[in-house]
Amino acid sequence: MRDIFHQALEDVQARVIEISELVTVSIDKATRAFGKGDVALAEEVIADDKKIDELTRSLDEQAIQLLAMQQPVARDLRVVVTALRVTASLERMGDMAEHIAQLARTRYPERAIPKGLKDTFKRMGELDVEIARELTKLLAAPTAETALPIADAIRNSDDDVDELHAGVFEKVLSDTFQGDSGAVIDATLASRYHERFADHAVSIAKKTVYLHTGAWDADAALDARIHAEAPPV
Template identity: 45%
Template sequence: MRKVFQAELHQIGEGLIEISALVGEAITKASTAFAAADLQTAQEVIAADARIDFLQNDLDERAIDVLALQGPVASDLRMIVGSLRMSASLERMGDLARHIAQLTRLRFPNQVIPVSLTSTFAELARLDIVIAEKVTELLDSRDLELVGDIAAAKSQINKLHKSVFSTMAAPDWNETAATTVDVTLASRYFERFGDHGVSVARKVSYLVTGEWQPEDFLTV
């Protein structure tokens, strides 16, 4: 019984890693599509999101089955409840990658953002990809040094996100309102993606250490 239980716990952990890897693929492709106004790649990201949703539901059902059949306690119980929460964050990250792809599709064949913001958004995308990859690695290795790396990347994202808003508020911003709307949404999508990544990292940290880090501890 105990052996079956450990195998089930292990499978839930593997399931999270699989979803996280798909989320990493989604944000990588969404960023490529976004940067290059690449409709084909955007469509692929949009289509692939259903798989992430499916895997999340499947993992949640398995987690609930384990709760029902094994009645886990202590750290095993926290691990399963933590998995339910992390799967929700990962699913949301998949949605945000899809939103970025949808913006790309909406404005195709044009770019979503003006040339003046290309490098800022390339950096936002790069940092989100770093976060997604490190989250996958963290779920696999539980190496808590990665938590600090993820928080540091998010801190850089916050600065870039603010700088986008400053750029739009400056007197020399001459873009159309439609572009302003798109830039606002795109910047927020990249920022939210990173935020959910931090949220997953905090949960892993909690499961490993048993201590809940206050939100500002990781986002300074």
């Protein structure tokens, strides 16, 4: 039988995963709303974001109470500290989904995606959804062995998002781009929101490396792993 403290600790972990699942639903809905100009779906995302905000705030509070009442040590402490350190990023990921939904709503009944950028944003949206799904798996991963490959995958997808983000600016600045200033603003902001969404996932991935390994320099830990696996050049 688990004692009350360990039940509370499991509850903290379960709630981190729950928020990550909600963020996944939000970014999935937001990118579909943005792609199709679906204002009802956009409204859902905007409403759901309030719930994500509330859940992250209450999780923070629970984590700090655990610190205060139970004074956890070793891995237990790392679980609580990691929860505290990732909630802000999860909350921001929810905000990015909400911002994308806002763009869809503002432009309705037009579509928010400027001409010539449909495929790019479709792919960025898919990558963000994929990253959110991987993030939930990562947060549920019980060991470093299961977590590290997922963290790698998130970093790789983030690189792809960064490339698409750079491509948006290239397209907008090219002679063939036909949009007006409003289209340029939409493209710039939407691309930035998609890119930041992925960045926050990478930031969380780094923090879960610490959770599992206690290694502070997650970059070095992940880089060492990637270099060890890369074929010789």
